[in-house]
Amino acid sequence: MTDKIFSSQDEARRLIVAESAAIAAIAAQIDDSFDEAVEKLLALAGKVVVIGSGTSGAIARRLAHLLSVCGTPAFFLIAADGLHGTVGAVGGGDLVIAISKGGESAELTNFVQLAKDRGAESIALTANVESPLGRLVDLAILVDSSAADPGGVIAMGSTLATAAWGDAFAMALMNRRGYxxxxxxxxxxxxxxxxxxxxxxxxxxxxxxxx
Incomplete structure (x- = not known):
């Protein structure tokens, strides 16, 4: 029993260390696209809408909340619901931020396409800027820490890293606005x-x- 307990503890430590490294690695990926995204939001006349599915949806909801806390009004929409009418909340002058590790979720690309048809701009946070979502949006930003996801499947480290990117983004906007x-x-x-x-x-x- 003792060996199993220590084994579990060691596994937990390894996962946490790997996730910490994934978050730190995101700092090296910050480039001119970060500044471009900041400028887009500072110039925005309309609303910020953040979307995502699955675990990325939880991070999208968190980002919308923290943007609002830090002086950039934003709200979260469920992308799949958008295909049943709530995309009507998005129009010209608005901007959609879509979060997707692989960039292949059909509900996200369909939502973004409808939003673009309605005159909105779009940004994607993704580990694959050449994905369908990455090619569709106005600005695709690389946020790649997929190696920290168990089995390359469960979005743990990658979504934590994306959340950290969003934290930096919210604070940068807060600073620039003088909020x-x-x-x-x-x-x-x-x-x-x-x-x-x-x-x-x-x-x-x-x-x-x-x-």
């Missing part, structure tokens, strides 16, 4: 953050938004 910590806390009155807003505000330099 203040007062504004962040004003939109977050709930939970421990809201309960300790004054204390938290006193501990940050409101003129230096970066980490």
């Amino acid at each position: 203040s910590w007062e504004s962040v806390l004003h939109s977050h009155p709930g939970g421990a953050v809201g309960a300790h807003a004054d204390e938290l505000l006193s501990n940050v330099d409101n003129h230096s938004i970066g980490v």
